[in-house]
Amino acid sequence: MIDPVTSFVYDFSQGSKDQKDLLGGKGANLAEMTNLGLPVPPGFTITTEACRAYLEEGAEPAGLADEVTARLSALEETMGRRLGDPADPLLLSVRSGAKFSMPGMMETVLNIGLNDESVHGLARANSNERFAMDSYRRLLQMFGSTVLGIDSEVFAEALDELKEKRGTTADLDLDVEDLRGLVETFKGLIQSHVGRPFPQDPREQLDLAVRAVFDSWNTDRARLYRRQERIPEDLGTAVNVQVMVFGNRGMTSGSGVAFTRDPASGHRGVYGDYLQNAQGEDVVAGIRNTVTLADLGEIDKPAHDELLQIMDTLEKHYRDMCDIEFTIEDRKLWMLQTRVGKRTAAAAFRIAYMMADEGLIDLDEAVRRVHGAQLGQLMFPSFDESAARELLAKGMNASPGAAVGKAVFSSATAVEWAEKGEDVILIRKETNPDDLHGMVAARGILTSRGGKTSHAAVVARGMGRTCVCGAEAIDVDAKNRRFTTADGAEIAEGDLISIDGTTGHVYAGSVPVVPSSIVRWFEGELDATSDELVTAVAALMEHADKARRMLVRANADTPDDASRARRFGAQGIGLCRTEHMFLGERRELVEHLIVAENQSEQEKALDELLPLQRKDFAEIFKAMNGMPVTIRLIDPPLHEFLPDLTELSVDVALEEEHGEHDERHHQLLTAVRRLHEQNPMLGLRGVRLGIAIPGLFTMQARAILMAAADHLQANGDPRPEIMVPLVASVKELEIIKAKLEQVAREVEQERGITIPHKIGTMIEIPRAVVTADKIAKVAEFFSFGTNDLTQLTWGFSRDDVEAEFFSTYFEQGVFQVSPFESLDTEGVGSLVRTAVELGRKARPDLHLGVCGEHGGDPHSIHFFDQVGLDYVSCSPFRVPVARLEAGRAALGAE
Ligand code: PEP
Ligand code: MG
Numbered sequence: 001m002i003d004p005v006t007s008f009v010y011d012f013s014q015g016s017k018d019q020k021d022l023l024g025g026k027g028a029n030l031a032e033m034t035n036l037g038l039p040v041p042p043g044f045t046i047t048t049e050a051c052r053a054y055l056e057e058g059a060e061p062a063g064l065a066d067e068v069t070a071r072l073s074a075l076e077e078t079m080g081r082r083l084g085d086p087a088d089p090l091l092l093s094v095r096s097g098a099k100f101s102m103p104g105m106m107e108t109v110l111n112i113g114l115n116d117e118s119v120h121g122l123a124r125a126n127s128n129e130r131f132a133m134d135s136y137r138r139l140l141q142m143f144g145s146t147v148l149g150i151d152s153e154v155f156a157e158a159l160d161e162l163k164e165k166r167g168t169t170a171d172l173d174l175d176v177e178d179l180r181g182l183v184e185t186f187k188g189l190i191q192s193h194v195g196r197p198f199p200q201d202p203r204e205q206l207d208l209a210v211r212a213v214f215d216s217w218n219t220d221r222a223r224l225y226r227r228q229e230r231i232p233e234d235l236g237t238a239v240n241v242q243v244m245v246f247g248n249r250g251m252t253s254g255s256g257v258a259f260t261r262d263p264a265s266g267h268r269g270v271y272g273d274y275l276q277n278a279q280g281e282d283v284v285a286g287i288r289n290t291v292t293l294a295d296l297g298e299i300d301k302p303a304h305d306e307l308l309q310i311m312d313t314l315e316k317h318y319r320d321m322c323d324i325e326f327t328i329e330d331r332k333l334w335m336l337q338t339r340v341g342k343r344t345a346a347a348a349f350r351i352a353y354m355m356a357d358e359g360l361i362d363l364d365e366a367v368r369r370v371h372g373a374q375l376g377q378l379m380f381p382s383f384d385e386s387a388a389r390e391l392l393a394k395g396m397n398a399s400p401g402a403a404v405g406k407a408v409f410s411s412a413t414a415v416e417w418a419e420k421g422e423d424v425i426l427i428r429k430e431t432n433p434d435d436l437h438g439m440v441a442a443r444g445i446l447t448s449r450g451g452k453t454s455h456a457a458v459v460a461r462g463m464g465r466t467c468v469c470g471a472e473a474i475d476v477d478a479k480n481r482r483f484t485t486a487d488g489a490e491i492a493e494g495d496l497i498s499i500d501g502t503t504g505h506v507y508a509g510s511v512p513v514v515p516s517s518i519v520r521w522f523e524g525e526l527d528a529t530s531d532e533l534v535t536a537v538a539a540l541m542e543h544a545d546k547a548r549r550m551l552v553r554a555n556a557d558t559p560d561d562a563s564r565a566r567r568f569g570a571q572g573i574g575l576c577r578t579e580h581m582f583l584g585e586r587r588e589l590v591e592h593l594i595v596a597e598n599q600s601e602q603e604k605a606l607d608e609l610l611p612l613q614r615k616d617f618a619e620i621f622k623a624m625n626g627m628p629v630t631i632r633l634i635d636p637p638l639h640e641f642l643p644d645l646t647e648l649s650v651d652v653a654l655e656e657e658h659g660e661h662d663e664r665h666h667q668l669l670t671a672v673r674r675l676h677e678q679n680p681m682l683g684l685r686g687v688r689l690g691i692a693i694p695g696l697f698t699m700q701a702r703a704i705l706m707a708a709a710d711h712l713q714a715n716g717d718p719r720p721e722i723m724v725p726l727v728a729s730v731k732e733l734e735i736i737k738a739k740l741e742q743v744a745r746e747v748e749q750e751r752g753i754t755i756p757h758k759i760g761t762m763i764e765i766p767r768a769v770v771t772a773d774k775i776a777k778v779a780e781f782f783s784f785g786t787n788d789l790t791q792l793t794w795g796f797s798r799d800d801v802e803a804e805f806f807s808t809y810f811e812q813g814v815f816q817v818s819p820f821e822s823l824d825t826e827g828v829g830s831l832v833r834t835a836v837e838l839g840r841k842a843r844p845d846l847h848l849g850v851c852g853e854h855g856g857d858p859h860s861i862h863f864f865d866q867v868g869l870d871y872v873s874c875s876p877f878r879v880p881v882a883r884l885e886a887g888r889a890a891l892g893a894e
Pocket of ligand 1: 577764788852
């Protein structure tokens with residue numbers, strides 16, 4: 001039963017896993033586990049709605065405090081203990097939990113309710129004073145850093161100092177007196193850093209901790225993480241308040257994290273880390289080295305067996321790989337968290353495929369669960385097995401990939417060097433949430449401590465960064481910016497190293513890389529059964545292809561690109577940019593055309609270009625035999641084919657000074673001056689060129705149609721589609737179409753055959769959108785040029801703005817991703833929708849596609865599916881990603 005909508009606080013027994021919006025991921029899953037009858041310590045969740053209200057009003061919303069009081073009383077009644085009771089205190093944990101997991105957004109505060117008095121009650125009730133003192137110092141440490149905002153290093157340093165004094169590196173070697181002293185030290189640190197004592201009132205501790213969770217939504221690192229992961233800014237976080245169970249009550253207690261399958265490889269078999277006599281954060285922080293779940297079986301078989309059974313229950317219930325946090329308190333197992341676990345790209349494909357194979361899910365669901373971005377990652381190269389290399393160390397294969405870069409030992413350096421264009425590998429003993437900037441900037445991350453569930457590993461996997469963690473053989477000396485290996489090898493800042501996140505190997509120098517097995521399979525060099533990953537990808541791609549409604553074409557201008565696109569599964573060419581055929585040696589021929597002083601000179605230049613173009617098209621038709629090939633007539637401003645105005649002016653001036661006179665240079669300079677434009681992207685380009693210099697478009701059309709005729713007569717099946725760029729008015733298209741049809745008639749007559757072809761246009765100017773019905777009467781197809789459409793809708797120069805000021809726009813939340821990268825569905829998308837509707841009304845069989853960069857962007861592809869485009873077109877390398885996403889879109893995946 002759910003309370004009325006005004007409720008800000010839900011007991012765990014009231015929610016379910018489907019309420020992540022309201023209860024956050026952690027809260028929703030705690031509720032789900034509670035309702036599954038699993039051993040979850042009781043507690044309640046303060047909703048994201050309360051957080052949003054707090055962030056808006058700058059104060060806790062009315063009624064929240066009373067609701068917390070009521071829930072707390074109920075909890076106290078259930079437990080038979082009161083929060084912070086000096087005799088036998090009930091203690092609570094406070095944890096953040098947003099809809100999407102955000103590692104490191106806010107650390108947990110444990111042991112709320114302890115103070116100078118109740119710490120003795122805890123000691124007495126458990127007959128364990130060391131445990132009570134250890135719990136209190138943890139509260140002071142976590143509260144001090146997380147709630148009161150004191151640098152966590154302050155506490156860590158005091159702890160390290162004490163350990164050094166005692167001649168140990170292990171927390172467990174500290175005795176009661178040490179911990180009692182540490183409690184006093186920590187209290188003193190709090191007083192001196194914030195000018196007030198640690199709050200002794202348990203309820204005040206609770207309220208401050210809840211408020212700190214709310215506030216943590218807006219810390220720099222949370223914002224950065226959201227931007228990186230494209231998580232909306234306005235969701236807010238829930239707060240989970242839960243009865244404490246203790247993993248630090250001696251050696252019969254402990255904490256652990258586990259996965260129901262290997263999150264790195266996707267292989268079956270449970271996987272996890274356990275740490276005896278420890279509270280949760282110790283495991284993830286990599287502070288001490290953990291043992292495996294198999295070892296837990298030796299330490300405490302009943303708890304181990306129960307855990308495995310619960311993991312099995314969870315995997316079957318969620319029908320997915322789950323990750324789990326658990327605590328064993330004096331041999332009793334408690335579940336503290338579960339969620340569908342983060343995984344590497346390879347694991348995502350394997351797990352989805354295997355679960356379908358096991359009958360846990362169907363293939364539709366398997367395809368919904370893998371992402372184009374993950375497929376993209378699998379298409380990256382890996383290290384060449386046969387290359388000579390010097391192995392420096394072996395760590396854990398925490399996040400796959402092959403990364404090469406210069407060694408850096410701080411996040412600040414990583415950012416600084418990356419901004420200068422250097423590839424860097426960030427090397428740390430262990431990472432913490434403050435390293436997020438550095439991790440984003442680095443090609444790969446290497447740590448010497450911590451397991452596959454350490455911060456470095458979890459965050460790197462989430463970002464798709466290569467990561468090797470826990471490489472214990474290296475001794476990281478961050479201060480002196482170097483590390484040394486067990487064998488005495490030394491790597492200093494700036495030295496090149498290579499890390500293999502798939503095997504965990506760390507190499508000196510730059511190891512050569514080889515293409516991915518997935519790419520080799522697409523290329524036809526490997527068989528689908530060659531390895532498990534290829535098998536999984538092949539099966540899911542096949543299913544996505546069956547499911548998808550949209551076709552996928554490629555943007556390709558050369559026969560090589562066209563052939564590759566075809567091997568990667570392209571069903572045609574959606575954009576052949578013919579201007580790319582005028583570069584290199586042919587540039588001079590274009591120059592001749594531009595500087596031509598009369599019609600006959602112009603025709604001569606065009607005659608020289610014609611056979612070259614005809615050969616280009618013939619090769620592409622051959623590569624794409626039987627498939628549509630959309631050829632766009634020349635688009636960019638002509639001055640792009642001419643020398644730079646300043647350089648040429650200097651050359652001519654120098655020549656004059658030396659008494660030389662080069663007539664050609666003079667002519668060129670005149671042409672360059674004539675064609676110079678303040679805003680070339682808004683100037684003489686696209687269809688305007690076709691109207692101003694008619695011979696150019698007709699030469700291209702003739703070359704296309706002659707090549708098609710050649711191919712036809714060689715028993716080929718050419719399907720040319722001639723596309724006119726940058727049309728704003730139907731009149732422009734009418735003028736050009738008449739000329740193109742005239743050429744078609746001529747070529748058909750000359751060759752005595754009918755040449756199948758279509759004539760259509762790009763839709764990339766807002767005026768074309770709003771008059772799309774008129775244009776559709778003339779055009780047989782539309783292809784959305786969303787690059788220019790974005791440029792012209794926002795009024796953003798596509799060549800300048802991203803570098804100029806987009807980072808400020810991201811920071812201020814104008815948008816989270818560049819509209820040039822992922823379609824602005826609200827603005828530009830609504831224009832696309834309008835043009836589709838108007839166009840189809842005027843011509844029901846109008847063929848519709850997109851060939852802007854967005855054609856290869858997963859999020860945009862889903863939008864294009866929704867508005868009913870017939871195909872997307874993207875670069876050859878993105879074709880598999882687009883195929884998968886088109887399949888996922890058809891299957892209703894988000
Ligand atoms: C576009 O504008 O989206 C497009 C595909 O054309 P170009 O990028 O060549 O301007
Ligand atoms: Mg364009």
